[in-house]
Amino acid sequence: DEHIEYLADHQEDVSKEVEWNEEKQIIREAVSTLSKEQQTIIEDVYFKGMTQKSIAEKLGIPIGTVKGRVRLSLKHLRSKLSRGGKEEEA
DSSP: OHHHHHHHHHHHHHHHHHHHHHHHHHHHHHHHTSOHHHHHHHIIIIISOOOHHHHHHHHTSOHHHHHHHHHHHHHHHHHHHHTTTOOOOO
């Protein structure tokens, strides 16, 4: 019985991991549709944990530009992900 319980618990963990990997892939694909500048800033903020101020200093651009790119990038990503990654029809 212990072995059956272990296998059942392990199966649930595997299912969660597969689901998480699928979600990460969808997010990666959505981020890849951003401009290179937007990709860099989103990766720095959300994947590397950098502050907007440090990104502005690193790139030599005003912090307002960083904030604007983050805002536009998130808007684009929300739109892309809410459509399931599909392009809008004209």
